[in-house]
Amino acid sequence: MPEKGFAEAFGVTEEARAKINLALHVTGQRADGYHLLDMLVTFADCGDRLGFLPAKADAFTLSGRFGETLAGDSGTNLVLRARDLLREAVGVLAFPVHIHLEKNLPVASGIGGGSADAAATLRGLMRLWGMSLPAEALAALALRLGADVPMCVESRPLIARGIGEQIEAVPDLPAFAMVLANPLKGVSTPEVFRRLATKNNPSLNLASGLTGSAGWLAMIGAARNDLEPPARQLVPEIAVISAMLQGRGALLTRMSGSGATCFGIFASMVEAQEAATALHGTRPDWYFQATETISGGM
Numbered sequence: 013m014p015e016k017g018f019a020e021a022f023g024v025t026e027e028a029r030a031k032i033n034l035a036l037h038v039t040g041q042r043a044d045g046y047h048l049l050d051m052l053v054t055f056a057d058c059g060d061r062l063g064f065l066p067a068k069a070d071a072f073t074l075s076g077r078f079g080e081t082l083a084g085d086s087g088t089n090l091v092l093r094a095r096d097l098l099r100e101a102v103g104v105l106a107f108p109v110h111i112h113l114e115k116n117l118p119v120a121s122g123i124g125g126g127s128a129d130a131a132a133t134l135r136g137l138m139r140l141w142g143m144s145l146p147a148e149a150l151a152a153l154a155l156r157l158g159a160d161v162p163m164c165v166e167s168r169p170l171i172a173r174g175i176g177e178q179i180e181a182v183p184d185l186p187a188f189a190m191v192l193a194n195p196l197k198g199v200s201t202p203e204v205f206r207r208l209a210t211k212n213n214p215s216l217n218l219a220s221g222l223t224g225s226a227g228w229l230a231m232i233g234a235a236r237n238d239l240e241p242p243a244r245q246l247v248p249e250i251a252v253i254s255a256m257l258q259g260r261g262a263l264l265t266r267m268s269g270s271g272a273t274c275f276g277i278f279a280s281m282v283e284a285q286e287a288a289t290a291l292h293g294t295r296p297d298w299y300f301q302a303t304e305t306i307s308g309g310m
């Protein structure tokens with residue numbers, strides 16, 4: 013990142029919030045092989061940051077704890093794929109741009125970092141280029157970039173069905189005090205889906221009229237992430253890190269997406285902060301991040 017503050021350095025900035033699958037049920041499979049999912053999703057108040065500046069020629073720079081991880085193959089970065097797709101749709105308005113990605117989220121970790129970056133790129137470039145796409149066209153373009161990208165364009169609590177494109181807001185979902193924990197072992201999403209033992213699991217039952225954290229916690233606790241058992245076969249550290257969160261007092265722990273990130277929900281942000289600090293002390297080479305998720309009412 014340039015020396016001066018991020019917001020001052022770039023005309024337009026966007027947050028790419030981590031996506032958290034509070035529940036993920038695999039309910040079937042489409043003819044093209046993609047799995048049908050029922051998901052309750054929320055977003056963290058932490059994530060990657062993107063900055064956009066008009067430039068003489070297109071440029072892309074990286075910083076942040078995990079920037080190095082992506083430096084080798086920046087040509088395939090989802091940020092650039094999002095830029096190019098939007099440019100195709102926009103035509104002459106799409107002048108050259110310098111995009112900077114501060115990569116704070118671990119890569120291939122089940123919290124949708126790449127998808128959030130792609131969605132933030134679409135939002136940021138529409139602002140920079142002074143245009144907008146109708147909601148349906150934007151959602152269709154986002155889906156071409158990945159199953160999670162339409163959800164990340166929304167970046168607020170939601171239920172997603174299909175492969176993630178049928179989205180319904182959940183305005184009643186409260187904020188949660190959370191710790192995100194990852195052993196920094198990337199997980200291949202297709203490999204996790206391939207290892208699923210059953211593809212026709214019961215759908216997600218969302219009780220109506222839930223109020224307060226306790227009711228929601230009970231409902232989420234009764235739900236599942238059907239991708240967790242196959243991911244645990246691939247990465248044994250998932251069981252370890254999940255037990256570490258429980259040992260620090262998490263009320264509920266679960267894996268997000270196709271892993272390996274697990275989340276622990278805590279009674280308060282003070283407890284979440286303390287747990288993250290203590291866990292970081294135990295394993296400084298892993299990723300522990302305390303975060304308050306955003307509420308449905310924002």
Ligand SMILES: C[C@](O)(CO)[C@H](O)COP(=O)(O)OP(=O)(O)OC[C@H]1O[C@@H](n2ccc(N)nc2=O)[C@H](O)[C@@H]1O
Pocket residue numbers: 033036045046047048049051122124127157158159160161174175176201202205269270
């Ligand atoms: C597991 C989730 O993170 C839940 O939010 C997403 O469904 C995965 O979304 P994503 O990372 O954007 O995944 P994509 O890049 O679209 O798909 C990667 C690969 O995972 C498999 N895949 C993905 C999503 C899905 N519903 N069924 C699948 O079988 C497919 O083999 C696909 O080629």
Ligand SMILES: Nc1ncnc2c1ncn2[C@@H]1O[C@H](COP(=O)(O)OP(=O)(O)OP(=O)(O)O)[C@@H](O)[C@H]1O
Pocket residue numbers: 082088089090091118119120121122123124125126127129130160201269270271
């Ligand atoms: N900007 C980006 N950030 C992270 N990964 C990216 C990016 N662009 C391309 N990729 C590639 O996309 C793949 C998936 O990365 P990502 O971090 O989005 O996975 P994930 O967190 O498991 O996502 P999901 O929860 O959607 O399955 C990685 O193998 C990575 O090389």
